[in-house]
Amino acid sequence: MGKISIDTDLCIGCGVCVDICPEMFAMDGGDGKAVVKDNAACTGGCCKEAADSCPTEAIIIA
Numbered sequence: 932m933g934k935i936s937i938d939t940d941l942c943i944g945c946g947v948c949v950d951i952c953p954e955m956f957a958m959d960g961g962d963g964k965a966v967v968k969d970n971a972a973c974t975g976g977c978c979k980e981a982a983d984s985c986p987t988e989a990i991i992i993a
């Protein structure tokens with residue numbers, strides 16, 4: 932698996948990804964949307980689970 936990003940147009944700021952995988956995701960203080968932490972690459976584990984659990988499919992694994 933590869934680089935991970937979040938489509939901020941789709942993200943509704945529910946926090947599910949942060950709950951599932953806090954080492955990969957954080958909530959942006961500004962607009963209430965999730966962000967990917969620096970240099971994040973999805974290597975399976977909770978990263979994939981978070982992407983699968985996002986209600987708006989805003990998490991993109993390239």
Ligand code: SF4
Binds near residue numbers: 937941948949984988
């Ligand atoms: S799970 Fe999806 S919609 Fe919810 S905060 Fe994360 S990226 Fe945004």
